[in-house]
Amino acid sequence: MSPNFDIDLMRFLYTWFFRLALPLMLLHLWWRGRADPAYRKRWSERFGLVPSRPGARRRWRERFGVVPDRASRAPLIWIHSVSVGETLAAIPLIEELAARHHHWQWLVTTTTPTGSQRVHDALDPILNGRLLHYYLPFDLPECLSPFLDALRPNMLVSMETELWPNLLALCAKRDMPVALVNGRLSAKSARGYGRFASLSQEMLGHVTRVVAQYPADAERFITLGVPAKRVLTVGNIKFDLQIGSGLVSEAQALSHQWREPGRQDLRGQRRPVWLAASTHAGEDEAVLDAYEKLRSAFPDLLLVLVPRHPTRFDGVARLCRDRDLNVVRRSDGVKPAASDQVLLGDTMGELLRFYGACDVAFVGGSLVPVGGHNMIEPAAWGVPVVTGPHLHNFSMVSDLLREVGGLKVVKDAEQMAEEVGKWLGSRDERIAAGARARDVAAQNSGALERTIEVVELLMRRRGG
Secondary structure (H helix, E strand, O other): OOHHHHHHHHHHHHHHHHHHHHHHHHHHHHHHOOOOHHHHOOHHHHOOOOOOHHHHHHHHHHHHOOOOOOOOOOOEEEEEOOOHHHHHHHHHHHHHHHHHOOOOEEEEEEOOHHHHHHHHHHHHHHHOOOEEEEEOOOOOHHHHHHHHHHHOOOEEEEEOOOOOHHHHHHHHHOOOOEEEEEEOOOHHHHHHHHOOHHHHHHHHHOOOEEEEOOHHHHHHHHHHOOOHHHEEEOOOHHHOOOOOHHHHHHHHHHHHHHHOOOOEOOOOOEOOEEEEEEEOOOHHHHHHHHHHHHOOOOOOOEEEEEEOOHHHHHHHHHHHHHOOOOEEEHHHOOOOOOOOOEEEOOOOOOHHHHHHHOOEEEEOOOOOOOOOOOOHHHHHHOOOEEEOOOOHHHHHHHHHHHHOOOEEEOOOHHHHHHHHHHHHHOHHHHHHHHHHHHHHHHHOOOHHHHHHHHHHHHHHHHOO
């Protein structure tokens, strides 16, 4: 039996399994729509039903009152970012490339409503009509083919570890280059792909270039079948975070608002602020337990609690009130009073400035087995970080920060209170730890420029 037969059979079985599972996927979207109605909208996009590029021109005109030069024939760069985290990594890449190539148009796909909202909030003002956004179609030929035929993108740039067998096969059939950028592949994920070795090897064989974060990621891609000459290691582009003067001013204003300089303790210290960011179900309880322990030593402590998903905002607010804590919501537009203990961060797109206004940060998705979220952002501000032990999404970053003492790993509320209390209680130690974390962020920048070079090279070869 030939290897090609095995591969064709595996993809045939995968495709039919996907088709059979489609009703369950739609039911899942409908179920999630109970908390977030956006999941019940725009289903046609998930089946690949989108306007053609001439239709997109009308959409640009209706929305912005302008039509970009050469809109119908300009190169269209397709960026796929699953949700908020990947989108935040993609935004600086798009911004820089768009500034260098004014005639390029941009198609950005996501799979979640929060990712969709972040795309529009961040990129509509910058791209001024050069942006199309849709949900990624299901990984079925009958969904992907009309999508590709209507939009005719020139290349696909997929963020981090978004790999779909039928999507990549159809891109190869159309001779469309595919770059996997900021690529990461944990040992656990690599073992999962390895269970379907022939399908994984064929799928990865369609990737034109893998721009991996670290050597361990690169080695895993190579082991799974990507030719070594197609793999480049550049670091994590999230380190290339630019904190401009405008953002600094906004963070300083928040800090002043939260602390109110007139309120000081007997040592002349202002109100301490602890930020718990990107929390998931099961973490909020631990954070609030730790907060209760910390209040004995820091009675004026303000907890800024930011759940990862908007659908959890109301539930977390109730959780705080059930503990008899005074809660003010950021969306109410009022600053916390002296009697307020918790500020619920229930707005989108503000987390980065929140990091710049706090003393210590807990980064969620780490006490529960999610894999951790971006701890580079607080590090870039010079803020020391506390996380849980589940850090496989940021294993190298967390190792670098731990080595210099800018990050502490805890397993429960008791340890969390202990480590946060140490930093809140010693300004000198806190500032020194934050400075070391900021140095790590600065020393590991540079991946963005190398990633841009790869995209530009592939576009030149494509004739764009």
